[in-house]
Amino acid sequence: MNEIDHATEAAWTALMTKSRVLLEAVETSLKSAGYPPLAWYDALLELEKAGPDGLRPFELKDRILLPQYGTSRLLNRMVKAGLVDRQDCLEDGRGQNISISEKGKSVRRAMWPIYERVLSERIGAKLKPKDAAQLATLLSRL
C-alpha cells in the first residue's frame, strides 16, 4: 500500500498549515512583547520540570526535539542571557549539567501569559474541550 487517500492528504495539509500559522502567531506575540522565541520557553520549562539537578544537554535535546548542535547553540545563548547555568558534570568528564536560573524561572513565568493568551484565542475559543481532546487523541496516534 502506498497511494494515499484524500482524507490523509487533507489531514496532512491542514496539519502543516495550521501548525505553521499558530506557531507564527505565538512567536509574533512573544517577540512583540520583548520575549525570546518559543524554543527558549520549551527549554526553560523542561529544565524547570527537571528540578535543581537540571539536565544534561543530550537529555534536553530529546525533550525539545532539537538537533545536538542546535541544542548546544541554544544553550550558549541562554547561558549568555543568564537564564540557565552551566556547570561541569562530575560523573562524566565529557558532559555538563544545565540548570535553570532564578532569572530563567522568572522569564518563563512572564512568557506564559502571552503564550497562553494565543492558545486560548486560537484553540480554546475555537474548540470545545471535548473536541480539543479528540484532536489531541487523533494526533497522538501519528
Place this chain on the structure above:
Amino acid sequence: MNEIDHATEAAWTALMTKSRVLLEAVETSLKSAGYPPLAWYDALLELEKAGPDGLRPFELKDRILLPQYGTSRLLNRMVKAGLVDRQDCLEDGRGQNISISEKGKSVRRAMWPIYERVLSERIGAKLKPKDAAQLATLLSRL
C-alpha cells in the same frame, strides 16, 4: 476568558510535536533521495496548478505561506536551478510572472512518490480515512 483547559494544551502540544516530526520525516526522505526541500515542492505545485500563465510572486507567497523576502529568495534559487522561468510582467512594470518549466514539472513529479510514501506510512497507516477526515475537520476549525 484566558485560562486554557487541559485539552487545549494537549492539542497544542501534540500539534507542535507531530507536525515537526512528520515534517522532518518528509524533509529527510526528500533530501536523502537527492531532491530539494518541501517548500520547493509546494511552490512547484502551486505554479503547476496555476497553469501556463504562472503566478506573480505576491500571489505565490500567499499560497505557500512564505514571507515576501523568503519567496523572493526561493524563486531566485528555483530560477537558478532551472525549475521555474521568470519573465517581466507586461501589465505591471514592477512585477514579474513566474511559471514552472518542463524540468520543474518533472522534478515535482519525481518528488511526489517519495513524499507520498512518507505520508502513507506516517498518516495513512495510522489513521483510517474516517479518522483522518475527522482530524482534518478539527484542524480546519482552528
Place this chain on the structure above:
DNA sequence: CATATGTCGATGCATTGGCATCTATATATG
C-alpha cells in the same frame, strides 16, 4: 593494560532566514 569503538558536546563553513530598507512603478488626491 592497550587499543578500538562509542558518546558528549563544540565548531568551521556554507546556506538559509528575519528585519529593515531601498528602488521602481502604480494609483490616488488635490
Place this chain on the structure above:
DNA sequence: CATATATAGATGCCAATGCATCGACATATG
C-alpha cells in the same frame, strides 16, 4: 498635471541552521 501614498520585489546586514567533523572522555574487547 503634480505630488503623495501605496504596492511589487530585491537586498545588505546580521542571526540562526544544517552538515560534517573534531577533541575529549568513556566503555568495550582482546
